Amino acid sequence: MIIKQLSVFLENKTGRLNEVTQLLGNAGINMSAMSLADTSEFGILRMIASEPEKALSILKESEFSVRLTDVVCLNSPNEPGALARALNILSGEGVFIEYLYAYSMDNKTANIVLKPDNIQKCIEVLQAHKLELVSASDMYKI
Amino acid sequence: MIWNEKIECASRDEMRDIQSERLKETVTRIYHNVPSYRQKMQAVGLVPDDIKSVDDLSKLPFTLKTDLRDNYPFGLFTVPMSEIVRIHASSGTTGKPTVVGYTRKDLNNWAEMITRGLCMAGVHRDDIVQVAYGYGLFTGGLGMHYGCENLGASVIPISGGNTDKQLQLMQDFGTTVLACTPSYSLHLGEELAAKGIKKEDLKLRIGIFGAEPWTENMRKEIEASLGIKAIDIYGLSEIMGPGVSCECEHQAGMHIMEDHFIPEIIDPITLQPLPAGEVGELVFTTITKEGIPLIRYRTRDLTRLNYEKCACGRTLVRMEKCKGRSDDMLIIRGVNVFPSQIESVLLEMSETAPHYLLIVEREGNLDTLKLMVEVQEQFFSDEIRQLEALRKKIKNKLQSTLGISVDVKLVEPKTIERTAGKAKRVIDNRNL
Numbered sequence: 001m002i003i004k005q006l007s008v009f010l011e012n013k014t015g016r017l018n019e020v021t022q023l024l025g026n027a028g029i030n031m032s033a034m035s036l037a038d039t040s041e042f043g044i045l046r047m048i049a050s051e052p053e054k055a056l057s058i059l060k061e062s063e064f065s066v067r068l069t070d071v072v073c074l075n076s077p078n079e080p081g082a083l084a085r086a087l088n089i090l091s092g093e094g095v096f097i098e099y100l101y102a103y104s105m106d107n108k109t110a111n112i113v114l115k116p117d118n119i120q121k122c123i124e125v126l127q128a129h130k131l132e133l134v135s136a137s138d139m140y141k142i
Numbered sequence: 143m144i145w146n147e148k149i150e151c152a153s154r155d156e157m158r159d160i161q162s163e164r165l166k167e168t169v170t171r172i173y174h175n176v177p178s179y180r181q182k183m184q185a186v187g188l189v190p191d192d193i194k195s196v197d198d199l200s201k202l203p204f205t206l207k208t209d210l211r212d213n214y215p216f217g218l219f220t221v222p223m224s225e226i227v228r229i230h231a232s233s234g235t236t237g238k239p240t241v242v243g244y245t246r247k248d249l250n251n252w253a254e255m256i257t258r259g260l261c262m263a264g265v266h267r268d269d270i271v272q273v274a275y276g277y278g279l280f281t282g283g284l285g286m287h288y289g290c291e292n293l294g295a296s297v298i299p300i301s302g303g304n305t306d307k308q309l310q311l312m313q314d315f316g317t318t319v320l321a322c323t324p325s326y327s328l329h330l331g332e333e334l335a336a337k338g339i340k341k342e343d344l345k346l347r348i349g350i351f352g353a354e355p356w357t358e359n360m361r362k363e364i365e366a367s368l369g370i371k372a373i374d375i376y377g378l379s380e381i382m383g384p385g386v387s388c389e390c391e392h393q394a395g396m397h398i399m400e401d402h403f404i405p406e407i408i409d410p411i412t413l414q415p416l417p418a419g420e421v422g423e424l425v426f427t428t429i430t431k432e433g434i435p436l437i438r439y440r441t442r443d444l445t446r447l448n449y450e451k452c453a454c455g456r457t458l459v460r461m462e463k464c465k466g467r468s469d470d471m472l473i474i475r476g477v478n479v480f481p482s483q484i485e486s487v488l489l490e491m492s493e494t495a496p497h498y499l500l501i502v503e504r505e506g507n508l509d510t511l512k513l514m515v516e517v518q519e520q521f522f523s524d525e526i527r528q529l530e531a532l533r534k535k536i537k538n539k540l541q542s543t544l545g546i547s548v549d550v551k552l553v554e555p556k557t558i559e560r561t562a563g564k565a566k567r568v569i570d571n572r573n574l
Contacts, residue, residue: 007524009517011553037526041533041551044526063556065522098525115524 001123002070003136004052005113008045009065012038020045023062029055032142033113035101046101048073048113050140070119073134074112074126078104083112086131090116093125111139145261145293146254149401150456154449157457161404162195164429169193169202172435175220178213179205179437196404199427200415205439207240210380215241218434226433231279232379232478239279242379243433249288251430252382255399256289259388262397262454263348263373265319267294270345272312274322274330275353275476276302281383282353282476286321289385295319302326305333316345323476324356324364324372328507331367341369350375352384353476355464361393374463380439381426387461392453395460402430405459406438407447410468421446423468424461442469470568472502474509477546481567484513484548487539493521493532497558504572512549513540519555 010016017036024031034047049055052068059066076082083102090097096117104110111134116122126133144150152160170190172179182203183189192198210218219226227246231239244252265271271290275282283301290297298311302322308330311317320327327349334341346368352375364372376396377384386403387396398405407422408415416422424441443464451457472479481500488494494515501512515536523529533550540548559566 005524007522009522009529009552009554011557016554039526039530042529042553044524044529046524060519063554065517065519065555067519067522067524069524 001072001127001133001135002119003048003073003113003134003139004068005071005115006045006047006049006052006055006059007067007069008047008059010036010043010045012040012042017045019062020059020064023058024049024055027054027058029058032139033101033103033111035099035113037099046099046113048139048142052140069115071113071115072119072123072126073139074114075109075132075134076112078107078110082110086112086126089129089131090122090125093121095122095125143261143266144455145258150258150397150458152401152457154457157400158196160401161429164401165196165199165404165427166190166193168427168429168431168435169437171220172437176218178209178217179203199404199406199438202427202437204413204425205436207380207440207442210240210242211238214238216243218436219243220435221245221432228284230281230284230379230383232281240380242281245432248382248431248433251402252285252385253288253292255382255385255402256285256388257293258399259375259385259397260289260293260295260319260350262388262390262456263319263350263375264371264391265290265293265295265348265350269295269318269348270298270315271295271319271321272298272300272308272315272317274300274302274308274320274326275384280476281377281379285377285383285385286350290321305330309333309337309339312344312346313339318345319348319350320346320368320370321350323353324351324360325354325475325504325507325509327351327364327368327372328360331364332507335367341367344369346370348373350388352376354473355466358463376461376464378441378443380434380436381428381441382431386426390452390454390456394452395448395462397452397456397458397460398447400458403428405447405461407445408440410440410442410444418447418449421465424464440468442467442471444468472500472511472568472570474502474511474546477544479511479544479546483543484540485567487536487543488515491536491539493518494536495555498567499558500568502568502570502572509572510549511546512551514551514553514558516555516558517552 030050032048037044098115100114102112173190225245226243228244231241273286277283349370349372361372373389375388377386387398404427406425410423424443428435444466445461445464448460497516499514537550
């Protein structure tokens with residue numbers, strides 16, 4: 001259930017994002033989800049890629065500050081109130097969320113990538129409440 | 143007015159005799175009281191009796207800032223602590239401050255030097271002097287303070303910062319003389335204009351500015367914005383503090399208090415003395431100081447000397463505005479900053495690589511220091527708040543080490559240029 005997310009440190013400088021996507025594209029690595037967090041000084045690019053380990057070594061070779069971070073992906077019905085229900089459960093059980101990003105490819109379901117403070121507990125809580133988690137292998141394939 | 147005409151207008155021969163006499167006494171005292179300097183003299187086969195006049199000065203070994211560090215904190219003092227009545231300190235090259243101690247007599251001499259300087263600038267006892275140099279370990283505030291009191295002027299010991307209050311007191315108290323760093327005076331001038339206060343409504347007439355390098359263009363700007371005569375004062379805490387030299391109303395070089403300090407100009411590469419009039423590194427030998435006398439102290443400031451009698455009547459040798467440094471020290475808002483201090487802070491922290499770039503800018507009239515530092519790959523965090531915390535940690539450490547705030551920017555690894563030779567660590571965009 002644990003998904004390896006790539007996190008890349010990016011200075012606020014034009015062309016750096018291009019370079020990351022170009023490098024992965026050339027290596028035949030696909031990206032299924034991505035989010036770019038920015039501050040006034042720097043940014044962090046987070047993404048789910050088809051081959052996380054390979055992507056990691058490719059970016060490292062090109063001297064990016066990059067690491068793999070454990071995240072989980074919740075598959076939730078694409079309807080009003082669905083995310084609120086899931087988040088209520090998590091906060092009720094004391095799971096703190098560092099960040100999340102979400103995407104939807106149709107009108108049935110949406111995927112929510114979560115970075116909780118305690119990933120094991122998060123998975124247990126979600127499974128105990130019968131919420132659907134996306135497996136890593138499925139996630140990398142998208 | 144000339145405060146001490148006998149000294150300030152002495153003939154070159156008279157000054158030479160005073161200096162020779164005091165030099166001999168100083169060398170003897172240091173030889174017997176400071177082991178590290180005695181060893182330096184012994185290494186070149188010198189004993190105090192070899193020094194018979196100022197002509198023998200160049201035989202003596204140099205004293206460097208590192209000597210103060212190596213003997214931290216009080217190792218170079220030549221009197222027992224019971225004789226020391228005040229201690230000042232400035233930032234050192236690698237974290238430890240440079241410490242100086244003053245006896246009662248040193249403080250009296252210092253006050254007189256500043257009084258002489260104030261008189262050179264045209265200040266008199268009816269003046270109200272606003273001392274906006276920092277009071278504290280820095281020599282600027284207290285140094286000016288006692289010099290003004292010694293003259294009999296009224297001192298407003300407001301210290302640095304708090305611009306609104308500076309301007310308020312300047313108006314309410316009718317300040318006639320402002321003492322601060324030149325960049326701060328420009329800042330005050332801007333704030334004055336922003337508040338719609340006319341310079342004609344102030345009573346300011348003289349500014350005594352020092353502790354950082356400034357140009358003739360800055361002088362013109364300051365004089366125009368505040369409606370004053372801007373006088374340059376020079377000093378360094380190792381030698382005394384402000385007042386080692388000061389300009390007179392002719393603004394034609396700073397008169398060095400030669401009866402207390404013998405200046406020399408050397409070639410910073412060959413270390414040989416240069417003839418009068420040539421530009422080189424300024425070296426001082428203190429000849430009256432009791433607390434921490436220093437022989438041939440290399441200031442690293444580049445300037446030249448003019449021994450001609452000044453239009454003001456004084457014969458004290460004049461030094462030009464400093465033209466730069468023979469080391470990599472930066473002066474930011476009056477504070478000495480060495481790139482090596484920043485390096486040692488970064489080395490102490492495991493999260494950062496000692497690869498950095500310092501960018502100095504003058505924004506408006508205030509200097510800013512920006513540090514670009516690489517994030518070590520293993521410490522890169524996926525969480526913004528952790529990276530922000532790291533940035534803050536570096537900022538706080540630098541603030542406590544340097545005493546000034548630094549804008550820290552985290553950059554990607556290997557993005558700061560590596561050079562084969564001496565790394566380029568500093569970009570100074572101030573055009574001083």
